[in-house]
Amino acid sequence: MATSTAHPRTSKRARQDGPLSRETVIAARQRARNYRARARAADLMGILCWVSVALSVSLYLAYSGSSQFTSPGGFITAAGIITGLAGTDLILLMLLLAARVPWIDKTVGQDRAIALHKKLGKPALYLILGHGLLLTVGYSITDGSNVIAETISFFGLGNDLLLAYISTGLLLGVVVTSVVAVRRHFAYEAWHVIHLLSYVAVLTALPHQLSIGGVLADGTLQRIYWIGLYVTAFGAIAVFRFAVPIIRTLRHRMRVERIEKIAPGVVSIQLAGADLRRLGAEGGQYAIWRFWSRRTWWHAHPISFSAMPTDRTVRITVRELGRGTSRLTRLRTGTFVSIEGPYGIFTDQARTSPYLTVIAAGIGVTPIRAMLEHAKLRPGEASILLRGSDGSQQYLWQEIGQIAKNTNASAFSMLGPRPRNYPTWMSAHALANNITLESTFPHLHESDLFICGPAAWANEVLADARDAGLPEKQIHIERFDT
Structure with missing residues (x-):
């Protein structure tokens, strides 16, 4: 491997580059079409999420909700029901995002799906807490009682409402333990068990949703919608989180x-x-x-x-x-x-451009090594930079070097610690020699850039790529926690 301080135009690939072949141009156009199809599918997925929440509220208003806006107590009660419906809808969408549905994975990738799942957690919890508070206040105004007395009276309405309180407590526990600062104090196994309680929390809320107040009255389209949403979410979990992995494990x-x-x-x-x-x-x-x-x-x-x-x-x-x-x-x-x-979609299929640029560090070389092996690369198509603080971090470098040799790719290494008190992904030596992404990779702007390594380090590479003007669609990043 060449060192990172070599001038890029002395690389073998740069000397041999010529006009792109017809096959390469056709392949690049097909990648661009694939990207646009995935982008449309991702937009559709986001729209469906909003439509789902809007539909849950609209069905309530269409059947019985609008009639409750005639008094202060009724208005607050209706607001409480709406927040409960919206919060429950979000929770079911969260479960669907975490169900590892193949279409979702191939559209946005499992990492992004889980990131959205986490992002929805707090709003869903706030809506559920608002649901309980608004209902209590609304009922207390209507009944002419205080909030404490109204809360106590709820427990006399049967086991369904008691289960709803248990559900809220479980959801609160799941969200609180998911906060990074709190999660660090839990062993992974303990946190995982707590997180599985989210399934129990959603199921324990279902009885009161179907029985209390006639909101989802039997025979209404609203009831059919909610049962369908529950069946879809838990059906996806049963199939893709349990049945498919068991079958695959037994098969192989x-x-x-x-x-x-x-x-x-x-x-x-x-x-x-x-x-x-x-x-x-x-x-x-x-x-x-x-x-x-x-x-x-x-x-x-x-x-x-x-x-x-x-x-x-x-x-x-x-x-x-x-x-x-x-x-x-x-x-x-x-x-x-x-x-x-x-x-995951951190693969050659995610590319949009004729050239491939790879920067990897630490154990982040593992998916890169498999990706390079699997990709059908034309001679000189790929440029690879492997980064390590010292010689002990050259995991699988020889294997990647052999793949680079077989495809006539440019392969560089960058060894050495980063400078102190200066945010960069490069070594102090490379920085002192004015090495940049664009000087190292002459085809950077015609490339898909794949970044894989420790999270903080990968974010520095990402920042440099954006500063160089590389479009987001050409940047693919996989962060490894260390």
Whole structure:
């Protein structure tokens, strides 16, 4: 590999570049069409979310809600019902986003779907809390009682309302423990169990929704809509979170075949199974792996493929980042492995441009290595920059170098620590030599830029790419927590 301080125009690819071939132009146009189709699908998904919430409120107003706006107590009560319907709708949409539905994953990627899922959490909770408060105030005004007495009276209306209070408490617990500062104090396993309570919270709220106040009266379109929404959300979870992974796991029967140490604290785990090409994995994707040993069975790990599956083997590469991943380095051969996935759109299919530029650091090289192996690259199409603080972080660099050699790609390395007190992804040496993205990659603006590495570092690369004027559609980023 060339070093990062070499002038880019001395690279082999730069000397051999010529006009783009007809096939390359056609491929670039097809990528652009694919991007536009995904963008339209993503917009449609966002519109459907808003339509769903609007429809839930509109159906209520159309059937009975508008008649309640005749008195102060009725107005506040109606507002409470509307916030409850909107909040519940958002929660069901959150469950659908987390259900790992293939269409959602291929449209926006599972990471972005989960990011939206998290973003909806607080608004949904605030709406549910507002629902309880507004209903209590509205009923108390109508009944001529105080809020405390009205709250106590609710418990005399049956078990359905008691379940609604339990549901609210569970949702509050889930949201609070999801806050980063709070989550750090929980073991992953404990936090995961708490998070699963969101399913219980939604289900315990259903009885009061169907029975209290006749809001969803039997035989109305409103009732049909809500039952359909519940069935869709929980049906998607049952199919894609449970049934499909179980079937896939039993079909492929994967077990740990070999563990190879490639650097201090980093190992490659080779798994053996049956008909593994049928996983349909693309280079750059990840899966959720569960290793069924006594000390690891309760912890699922999202880990990228570090090599493309063959008919009988697949490989992942893991760095020790805590107790959970450190246990994986000591797995016994023969350990049974289950899989959910593959997931993600950090793949060659996401490209929109004729050239490919890759910048990776640390364990972030693993999806990059698989992506480069899987992509059908023309000679000189790709430029690769691998970043490490020192020589101990050259994970899989030799393998990536061989792929670069086979495709006549430009491959650079950048070793050395970052400068102190200066935000940058580059080494101090590279910065001192005025190295930039545009000087290193002469085809940057005709490229899709794939960035993969530690979150803070990747954000610095992203900032440089934006400063260089690279359009968002040409930037693909995968952040790894360290």
